[in-house]
Amino acid sequence: xxxxKRSAEILQSIPSFYLLNFAGCTLIVSDADSSIFLVxxxxxxxxxxxxxxxxxxxxxxxAQTVTETxxxxxxxxxxxxxxxxxxxxxxxxxxxxxxxxxxxxNKLHSAPFSQHQQICQxxxxxxxxxxxxxxxxxxxIPEHEFYRHQFALGPTMRNLTTSIVLARFILHDDLTPAHTxxxxxxxxxxxxxxxxxxxxxxxxxxxxxxxxLPRLSINAVTSQNFDLPIKISSFVNDIFASxxxxxxxxxALRRKFDSLKYDLKRCEDVVYDLTLRGLTKPRE
Amino acid sequence: xxDVDTLMPSEAxxxxxxxxxxxxxxxxxxxxxxxxxTDNERRxxxxxxxRSITQLSKKLIFHLHRNATSLSPQLKEKCLxxxxxxxxxIWTLFKKIRDELDSxxxxxxxxxxxxxxxNRQVSPGLxxxxxxxxxxxxxxxxxxxxxxxxxxxxxxxxxxxxxxxTPEDYILGMSDLTGELMRYATNALSTGDHNxxxxxxxxxRTVKSHFDGIPPHMLYKLSxxxxxxxxxxxxxxxxxxxxxxxxxxxxxxxxxxxxxxEFADKPxxxxxxxxxxxxxxxxxxxxxxxx
Numbered sequence: 001x002x003x004x005k006r007s008a009e010i011l012q013s014i015p016s017f018y019l020l021n022f023a024g025c026t027l028i029v030s031d032a033d034s035s036i037f038l039v040x041x042x043x044x045x046x047x048x049x050x051x052x053x054x055x056x057x058x059x060x061x062x063a064q065t066v067t068e069t070x071x072x073x074x075x076x077x078x079x080x081x082x083x084x085x086x087x088x089x090x091x092x093x094x095x096x097x098x099x100x101x102x103x104x105x106n107k108l109h110s111a112p113f114s115q116h117q118q119i120c121q122x123x124x125x126x127x128x129x130x131x132x133x134x135x136x137x138x139x140x141i142p143e144h145e146f147y148r149h150q151f152a153l154g155p156t157m158r159n160l161t162t163s164i165v166l167a168r169f170i171l172h173d174d175l176t177p178a179h180t181x182x183x184x185x186x187x188x189x190x191x192x193x194x195x196x197x198x199x200x201x202x203x204x205x206x207x208x209x210x211x212x213l214p215r216l217s218i219n220a221v222t223s224q225n226f227d228l229p230i231k232i233s234s235f236v237n238d239i240f241a242s243x244x245x246x247x248x249x250x251x252a253l254r255r256k257f258d259s260l261k262y263d264l265k266r267c268e269d270v271v272y273d274l275t276l277r278g279l280t281k282p283r284e
Numbered sequence: 285x286x287d288v289d290t291l292m293p294s295e296a297x298x299x300x301x302x303x304x305x306x307x308x309x310x311x312x313x314x315x316x317x318x319x320x321x322t323d324n325e326r327r328x329x330x331x332x333x334x335r336s337i338t339q340l341s342k343k344l345i346f347h348l349h350r351n352a353t354s355l356s357p358q359l360k361e362k363c364l365x366x367x368x369x370x371x372x373x374i375w376t377l378f379k380k381i382r383d384e385l386d387s388x389x390x391x392x393x394x395x396x397x398x399x400x401x402x403n404r405q406v407s408p409g410l411x412x413x414x415x416x417x418x419x420x421x422x423x424x425x426x427x428x429x430x431x432x433x434x435x436x437x438x439x440x441x442x443x444x445x446x447x448x449x450t451p452e453d454y455i456l457g458m459s460d461l462t463g464e465l466m467r468y469a470t471n472a473l474s475t476g477d478h479n480x481x482x483x484x485x486x487x488x489r490t491v492k493s494h495f496d497g498i499p500p501h502m503l504y505k506l507s508x509x510x511x512x513x514x515x516x517x518x519x520x521x522x523x524x525x526x527x528x529x530x531x532x533x534x535x536x537x538x539x540x541x542x543x544x545x546e547f548a549d550k551p552x553x554x555x556x557x558x559x560x561x562x563x564x565x566x567x568x569x570x571x572x573x574x575x
Contacts, residue, residue, distance in 0.1 A: 066428045066487065070458075070494040073431050076451040081502050144393065147400035175309060199319055238306045242313040246320055 083140065087152050090137045094130045095156055101126040101163045105212075108170065109219045113228070120167035124184065127160060131186025138192045146194050154201050160185060161197065161205025166212055173231060175239065178202040200253060203243075207256040210239055214266035221270060226279045233267040240264045329384060330405040337377050337409030341416040344370045345464060348416075352423050353471045353480075367420045371437075374413055378438055378446040381406055399448055406447060413438075414449070414457030419464045426483065428458070428491070452503060459495060459509040462488045466516035485520045492517055 104123045108116060141149055161181050168176040182188055182197040213232045220228035240260050248254040274280045344367060351363035385398035399406070414434060421429035431454045438446050465484045472480035492513050500507040547553045 066490045067494070069428050069430045070491065073451050073454055074494065074498060076431070077455060077498070077502065080451060144396040145400055147397055148403070150401075174305060177312065199316055203316065238309050241306065242309040245310065245313045246317050247324070248320070249324055 084149070084152065087137065087140050087149050090133075090140055091152060091156055094133045094137070094160075097126055097130050097133075098156060098159050098163065101167075102159070105163055105166055108216055112223060113220070113225045116170050120170045123163055123167045124171075127164060127184060128186070130160070131189075134186050134195060135189070135191045138194050141194050143194070146196060150198070153195070154198070157185070157197055157201045158205040158208060161202055162208030162212070165206050165209035169209065169213075169235060173235070175206065175235075181205075203246075204253055204256050206239065207243075207253075207260060210236055210260060210263050214263050214270075217267050217270045221274065226274055229267070229270045229274060230280060233264075233271045236260075236264050236267045326384065326388075327402070327405055330381060330402050333377055333381055333384070334406050334409035337374055338412040340370065340374045340377070341409070341412040344374070344416040345419055348419055348423060349464075349467060349471060352468060353475050353477065355475055355477070364420070364424055367423070371417060371420060374416075375438070375446075377409075378413075379440065382440070382446040407453065410447060410449070410453055411457055411460070414453060415460040415464065418457055418461045419468075422461065422465065422487075423468075428487070455495065455498070455503060456505055456509065458491060459506060459513055462491055462513045463516050466520050469520045481520060485517070488513070488517050488520060 101123045104119060104126060107119050111119060137153070164181050164184055165176050168174070168180075176184075178197060178199065179188075181202060185197065186192060187195045187197055213236055217229040217232045220226075220232075243257050243260060246253075246257070248257055271280070347370060348363065348367050351359060351366075354360050354363065385402065386395050388395045388398045417434060417437060418429045421427075421433070431449065431451065434454060434457075435445060435449045436443075438449060440446060465488055469481040469484040472484075492510070495506060495510055495513070498506060
């Protein structure tokens with residue numbers, strides 16, 4: 001369908017109109033609201049392109065400034081990103097050690113009770129090896145900017161806290177305080193003052209250790225160790241009571257706290273089963 | 285029953301040490317509670333301030349849209365002046381944030397760390413503010429506000445930063461700016477101003493081409509915003525092609541008006557001219573197709 005015929009349709013829909021053909025364009029001017037329809041258009045006229053060139057010159061110098069501004073900002077962004085990358089890379093060897101410690105602690109589930117102390121000591125020894133590595137991380141972080149990079153360090157710190165708290169529960173039957181955890185990680189040295197084990201990370205890490213305990217409790221029964229489940233149950237009970245003191249928001253810590261209830265129940269169930277069968281009696 | 289009886293003493297024996305551990309833990313966790321409570325209250329306050337900043341920034345942007353396309357220079361100047369005073373109003377809220385963060389640990393290192401610690405609460409407001417500020421700056425200078433200028437505007441009388449503006453904040457803000465400029469260009473078009481859309485289009489193109497060069501893994505949020513920018517740009521370009529047409533129409537209107545006056549009392553002549561013009565167009569179309 002030609003545009004001419006299409007125009008005719010438009011024209012019919014307008015009650016009163018004027019139409020003009022000029023400079024390659026057909027204009028329909030509605031009488032009612034003086035709106036203009038342009039139905040046909042050839043390439044822009046020479047006079048029009050001349051004004052464009054002038055505008056273009058002015059614009060290109062402006063574009064120049066914009067280019068300079070943006071290039072410098074993008075360079076800054078690249079620097080920031082490179083730093084983030086460096087920090088991520090500096091964390092990797094620590095993550096490796098952290099995984100090794102977790103693997104070591106996994107042996108608790110299968111090894112006889114007599115080896116538990118040794119396994120936990122090994123895990124702590126592996127974790128102390130991260131101390132010099134934290135110095136490398138600390139060097140990369142600009143002054144006062146710890147929390148800018150915390151998202152990269154937090155998960156590692158939480159995992160290590162989990163391992164430390166679990167190992168030291170088996171060794172000392174107690175909850176390792178945040179300060180001790182931080183010291184074992186080597187975060188209390190002069191060279192690592194910029195790094196912090198935040199309360200949030202510590203509190204989440206502790207729950208990670210508790211999450212491991214129901215399984216350990218059941219496996220202890222399997223290997224005829226009937227004292228450990230009672231020790232575990234009482235510990236989890238204390239931890240749960242302590243966390244209940246906190247006013248939590250709807251965040252990651254809150255969700256972790258919700259998991260504590262189930263851990264506590266599972267640990268108590270094991271003790272219940274043992275008690276029912278008279279297995280919790282002290283041995284003569 | 286006997287079993288339970290023998291169990292009782294052992295339970296009681298271990299629970300004396302349990303009790304002391306429990307007590308110890310309880311007191312430790314009470315201090316955690318007060319720490320978390322303080323943090324939560326601070327978070328709430330910062331979020332509220334950040335929301336106010338967002339609200340006022342949106343108002344600033346709307347204010348600019350309402351009046352910036354005004355054809356009278358006086359009105360336009362008045363609009364920008366009012367825009368500036370609105371911007372200063374938002375500035376006082378950033379001052380409030382700085383004061384809030386300064387109160388942590390009596391202004392020591394903890395306070396300096398505070399900005400990064402609470403960055404997530406502050407940044408939504410900051411993003412909106414940068415958008416408003418850059419729009420205001422564009423209307424004042426017809427150009428892109430440099431990052432250093434944003435930081436300078438967000439500093440106190442001594443030149444100390446109220447909040448830190450990162451390249452990331454800035455780039456995301458500029459990406460938002462393109463959306464506002466699209467609306468601005470469209471509004472300008474409706475007032476018959478054809479140069480503004482042309483300039484805006486050129487500007488947005490430059491910004492877009494630079495941002496397209498940033499790899500998505502570097503700034504994930506940007507890649508989503510870039511899609512929006514591309515859409516905005518298309519809208520301005522479409523608007524602009526219309527603008528060029530209507531600029532032509534403007535010249536034509538002159539001739540048109542003359543003929544309307546000339547043939548005002550002879551509608552049949554006008555109708556005839558209209559018919560001829562239509563046939564002309566149809567003929568040219570057909571000829572073009574045959575070629």
